[in-house]
Amino acid sequence: METRHVDVAVVGAGTAGLGARRAASQHTDSVVLIEGGPHGTTCARVGCMPSKLLIAAAEAAHAVREAPVFGVDPGGPLRVDGRAVMARVRAERDRFVGFVLDAVEALPANERLSGWARFVDPHRLQVGDHTLVRAERIVIATGSRPTMPPPMAALGPLAVTNDDVFDWTDLPESVAVFGGGVIGLELGQALHRLGVRVRIFGRGGSIGPISDPEVRACAERCFTGELAFDPDAGVERIAERDGAVEVSFREAGGALRTESFARLLAATGRRPNLDHIGLEHSGLALDERGVPHFDRFTGQCGDSHIFVAGDANADIPLLHEAADEGRVAGDNAGRYPDLRCHPRRTPLSIVFSEPQIAMAGRSHRELVEAGVDFAVGAIDFADQGRSRVLHRNCGLLRLYGEHGTGVLLGAEMIGPRAEHIGHLLAWSIQQHRTVDQLLEMPFYHPVIEEGLRTGLRDLRSRLKLGPEPPANCLDCGPGA
Numbered sequence: 001m002e003t004r005h006v007d008v009a010v011v012g013a014g015t016a017g018l019g020a021r022r023a024a025s026q027h028t029d030s031v032v033l034i035e036g037g038p039h040g041t042t043c044a045r046v047g048c049m050p051s052k053l054l055i056a057a058a059e060a061a062h063a064v065r066e067a068p069v070f071g072v073d074p075g076g077p078l079r080v081d082g083r084a085v086m087a088r089v090r091a092e093r094d095r096f097v098g099f100v101l102d103a104v105e106a107l108p109a110n111e112r113l114s115g116w117a118r119f120v121d122p123h124r125l126q127v128g129d130h131t132l133v134r135a136e137r138i139v140i141a142t143g144s145r146p147t148m149p150p151p152m153a154a155l156g157p158l159a160v161t162n163d164d165v166f167d168w169t170d171l172p173e174s175v176a177v178f179g180g181g182v183i184g185l186e187l188g189q190a191l192h193r194l195g196v197r198v199r200i201f202g203r204g205g206s207i208g209p210i211s212d213p214e215v216r217a218c219a220e221r222c223f224t225g226e227l228a229f230d231p232d233a234g235v236e237r238i239a240e241r242d243g244a245v246e247v248s249f250r251e252a253g254g255a256l257r258t259e260s261f262a263r264l265l266a267a268t269g270r271r272p273n274l275d276h277i278g279l280e281h282s283g284l285a286l287d288e289r290g291v292p293h294f295d296r297f298t299g300q301c302g303d304s305h306i307f308v309a310g311d312a313n314a315d316i317p318l319l320h321e322a323a324d325e326g327r328v329a330g331d332n333a334g335r336y337p338d339l340r341c342h343p344r345r346t347p348l349s350i351v352f353s354e355p356q357i358a359m360a361g362r363s364h365r366e367l368v369e370a371g372v373d374f375a376v377g378a379i380d381f382a383d384q385g386r387s388r389v390l391h392r393n394c395g396l397l398r399l400y401g402e403h404g405t406g407v408l409l410g411a412e413m414i415g416p417r418a419e420h421i422g423h424l425l426a427w428s429i430q431q432h433r434t435v436d437q438l439l440e441m442p443f444y445h446p447v448i449e450e451g452l453r454t455g456l457r458d459l460r461s462r463l464k465l466g467p468e469p470p471a472n473c474l475d476c477g478p479g480a
Helices: 015-024 043-046 050-071 082-105 181-193 212-226 319-337 364-369 385-389 418-430 433-438 448-463
Strands: 002-011 031-035 112-114 117-121 124-127 131-142 145-146 159-161 174-178 197-201 228-230 234-241 244-250 256-261 263-266 270-272 306-310 348-351 357-360 376-380 396-400 410-416
Touching: 002 015, 002 319, 002 385, 015 031, 015 082, 015 131, 015 319, 031 131, 031 228, 043 050, 043 082, 050 082, 082 418, 131 319, 159 234, 174 181, 174 256, 181 348, 197 244, 197 256, 197 357, 212 228, 212 396, 234 376, 244 263, 306 319, 348 418, 364 396, 364 410, 376 448, 385 448, 396 448, 410 418, 433 448
Parallel strands: 002 031, 002 131, 031 112, 131 306, 159 263, 174 197, 174 263, 197 228
Antiparallel strands: 117 124, 124 131, 145 270, 234 244, 244 256, 348 357, 357 410, 376 396, 396 410
């Protein structure tokens, strides 16, 4: 067995791991990247990119169905070629994965190791059955994997996770989606729009990441108006019957109903890949989930030489956060023990459903639980000019501002083009902009962003501040 000594070992070659390796290499040439599974990052292989490819196909199909609203006749019934849809998803997915593989393979051979890593002691990692790595510092960036509750796992191949969906060669006739979170909403709605019979079974009333009760109520109206979705489903039984998935559940009125589906999609969350790396030999203190206690501004676990980044820390499972955390952990692993606290960016999350969901800054729940004295401004997109023009007028934006200072603290939104408005809000919050400063910014007409101005004006009227600055242009109808 080979023995290697390095300054920094990075376990995991996903988004966080690649960022950590790059940052650590700024301080030392003695870095090794260890990966036991397939390369390609969660985002490229089974996450962000293939899901958006499926959603893009769904949006195209939906646009054809909606064409008559605009007086446009598509010239016949819509036909979705499931094999062609999935062929494009897989081909483009493989292209994105290829870019990552090229980057990894471009690394010098002595800077990467293939094999599953496991702690032998706080400084040593057993890699496969071929190499023992002694590292002065270690970055854990092992990512996460989908969960599959036992009743669903008992269904065998009839039950899949989102990691499996993008290897389909055709679309199934029907899918029962369990989970009303980000993955369940995005994939469930996309499959529905592609002609698959879908029912989404949520739990506890949650819809995506939304915490504001009014935004959540609006989201429920938007989604249930299009597809079968119960945010708090009363599921009583899941079983296999005649080669299909049979689900018995209580309808809104209390009646018991049973439906059969060709597949069950478990979108019930993800868990960090920490249970097979021998953390019991690492000397680290773990929380009740088995995750090391760590500092999110340095990535350091306790006061040790070990760092954690990305989905492995079970903090914020988003690609841009994983990239930042990898950079932070890698930088500090490289310069250890001269640690640096790195500021974190303003929280921003987006759900690519339709309407889209965006969260920026501090959530409604966080502000309430922290006892912050804040005001709320809102804009309902039902009558917002540009939204009605586009026939995308279901949504609600709620903005949170601090009394006294007028600083924008956060926002939650469901509505058209939320991915763009979310960025504007996150940038403004990170720069500590006040509502008055934002109202001085230009707003073109007619655009959906005019709805943001309406919401800011509403927030301004509810804040305990001085007089409102003069408007720089004329209103043009409700919600303009």
